[in-house]
Amino acid sequence: MVVDPVCGMEVDESTPYKTMYKGKVYYFCSEGCLKAFRRDPEKYLREGPKGMPG
16 A cells, blocks of 8 residues: 555555656545645645645
8 A cells, every 4th residue: 555645545556546756656545636746746745645635
């Protein structure tokens, strides 16, 4: 299991919600978390999970 960098939820690597950023694959629990990460990936990598995006 990996951790969604946006909400902190554990996610299976088979999720359809994933993206590559700076050579690393990140996994998400939902399309909402994926979109939030794509808007500002550095925020989540710098500050850690913030809970479900609003």
